[in-house]
Amino acid sequence: MKIGALVFLTEQSGNPGAIAREAENLGFESFFVAEHMVVPSTYTTHYPRSRDGKVPEFYARLIDPFVALAIAADATSRIKIGTAICLLPQRDVIETAKVTASIDLYSKGRLILGVGAGWFREEAQVMGVDFAHRWQHLRESVEALRMLWSGDDVSYAGEFVKFPPVKLGPKPVQKPGPPILLGAHDPKYALKRVARYADGWCPGGLSVEKARECIPQIKSMAKEFGRDPDKLEFSVLLMGGDGPTADAMKQYAEAGVSRLVVAASAVSEDGVKVVRGLESIVECAAKL
Template sequence: MDIGIMIAATAESGDIAEIAREVENLGYESFFIPEHPVIPVGFKTPLPGGGGGTLPEHYGRWMDPFVALSVAAAVTRRVKLGTGICLLPEREPIITAKTIATLDILSGGRVILGVGAGWLREETEAMGARFETRWKRLRETVEAMRVLWTQSEPSYQGELVKFPALRCDPKPVQKPGPPILLGGRGPKVLERVVRTYDGWVPLAGRPSSFKRDIDALKQVAVERGRNPDTIHVSGFVGPPEDGISLEDLKLYKDAGAHRLVLFSQGDAIKMAAGKTLEIVRRLAPTVERAARIK
């Protein structure tokens, strides 16, 4: 089972190149950066998960993930480069496909796309998309990008995304393109994963609950005629202060997880304020423990 880490990348987080080098040197398998292009002032949408609360201030200061990951690509050779998650309904599909293909080439085929529809209505609408149709726009964008990545004269005619035959190069190193993992939770998300995506990347929770979720995903896959083994499962996990224990790592692997990406709101606040390297190093024992699992 692979171990990645996600950072809250802001102008105050530290030198992205230095952070990426350290992530690779410490043996992490992947380096993820999240996305919120904007946070509308005074938004009214409830936060995901219920329970009230307020959105951490640093969400409004996040860097563009693809620019930051390009810096990481330039100073690393092995670590995979992921988005966690990219809000595709808020992006123009053709330019986004070209950006991702370019990053995949420059990194030697190391891109992982965690994608989602977004939860913040005011943000979606500020970026020019309709909140009510964001899931359809997400699916059509994914379908369109795959056409752009694989065909010499791609065209796509969806309800929301459409373009005539055109040239769109370069193509990604990974064939037929970088893996696309859907974020989110719930029965509808599982259906969407099975229908369209290469894998699933939710907030994982404890090993026991994650196992129930993965079992449910496998059942949906079987019912829809898809081989469950073709679905890659990653999970964002909030680690304890000293990382995830060997016992829990074994449980996550037995549950069916292929990758865990370390990320917690508490650490993210500290990362956004300049403590990123300290946290990356503090959690590195998780990588060593995972390597001991056969």
């Protein structure tokens, strides 16, 4: 079982390079960072993970993920680095293609791009996203990214993503590009989306039972879309708690999950110290 660490980075967390290097030294397979652009001053969206339904204040202070990953790439040599998740519809796809390809180049092919459409209606609206159609926007962005990463004189004509023939470099080291994992949580809709256009799935809090149920469905639908189901990778993001037990890791692996990403804490004021606190999870996985 591969073990990743997710750290919520703010200006108080310390240097992303030092945190990622500590994760690498401790044996983590991957290092992930989160993204939110802004928190509107007024909103009605209910946040289910807080007692009062309010969006955590630190979401407004999260470091730009690609700045953090560029620093992490420079400070490490082996650990994979990624987003969990990038709110892709809120970003310009051409700019995103360039920054992700640049990070993949300088990290020598270590980038994992976890993407999602977002759940925070007011944030999406501030960023110019048609919230009701954000999933279509996400799919178009993923398709456009892959074209920009792999070809020249490429164009895209979707409903939300549009650009004329362009040349864009650099190209990623990974071919045809960094793996794109879908961070959607709702199995009712996520399964088909993963099967149709993602390289893998990284839902939050997926139970072993749900993994056993959903992964075969995704693989079956992938075949229907003419894709190779064996090339899909399944990860699970675990939020809070003491981390998975050895037995839970075995059960996840038997269900088809190859990576568990453990969230360090709600917000990391000392990222190095918090990552060190997760060392026992890596040690447990290494014994399996």
